[in-house]
Amino acid sequence: MSLPHSIHVVSHPLVQHKLTKMRDKLTSSANFRRLLREMGLLLGYDATRDLPLVHTHIETPIESMDAPLLDGKKLVIVPILRAGLGLAEGLMDLMPLARMGHVGLYRDPRTLQAVEYYFRTPGDISDRDVIVCDPMLATAHSAIAAVDRLKETGAKRLKFICVLASEQGARAFAEVHPDVPVFTAAVDAKLNDHGYIVPGLGDAGDRLFGTR
Incomplete structure (x- = not known):
């Protein structure tokens, strides 16, 4: 498939191997958590x-x-709660002195639109590079909403990291935020009626924290 130029699929063998392990429904929550953290480090690199x-x-x-040495102020890592925390751990392993913000969003089950319930970032975010992370870029509603809010606070240099995207979500995000590069391990072809990526890897938050 031909994707927008802002969408970058990381084809490194280790990334692809770990993605397959994450897709496997037999992978335990403990191993899923470890793999997600490792993916954060590799995609962040x-x-x-x-x-x-x-x-x-x-x-x-x-x-x-x-x-x-790195120039300028330290980066800000912004996970989209809750599943983004798993990726953020790997990014913090890579950049332990980075600052961290948080964006709390949930998806309305009826409209699939993102609803914000928490937002906090460093006050000087306009002077820093910002990496937003969430394991899934499905409909892209949450990612778009998070980046919208960060830009409203003054963030100028942003990137988005996810483990898996849908083609629909990748295109929707790139249309609204063409200036924000997306780094992902794969782009799957479609979404189901509930807005889940197919074949996907299920609900990343549930698999990360062992909930249903």
Whole structure:
């Protein structure tokens, strides 16, 4: 399928292997949780490859040198509650000094629209790179709503990370936020009548926390 240029499918073998394990209904909640955390680290590694660097003078045990360090203020990681917390853990493993915000959204079962119940971010978010994370980009209503709110607070440089997207959701998100790159392990072809990705991996939140 031909996708918008802002949608990036990470084809690394480790990412694809872990996605298959996550899709498997026999995978336990404990293993699903571990895999989701690992996916956060791997997808985050790909999404942050263009972070700006500045050179600084240091002394190694052998001699002095100019070496690269990340430039600017530390990133902000913003999980969409609740399932986004699993991905955020992996991103924090990768960037332990990052700040964290939270966006609480639930999907109205009748309209499938996102309803906000919590929102909190660092006050200087306009000066920072922001990574929004949620395991699934299904209808994209939650992702669009989260990015809308972050832009309203002044966020300018955003990226979105998910484990799995639907083609419909990927296109809908790219149409509203073409300036926000999406990094995902795969894009599945369709949604069912309940707004779940098919073949998908089920409800990521339920599988992460062992709920129904």
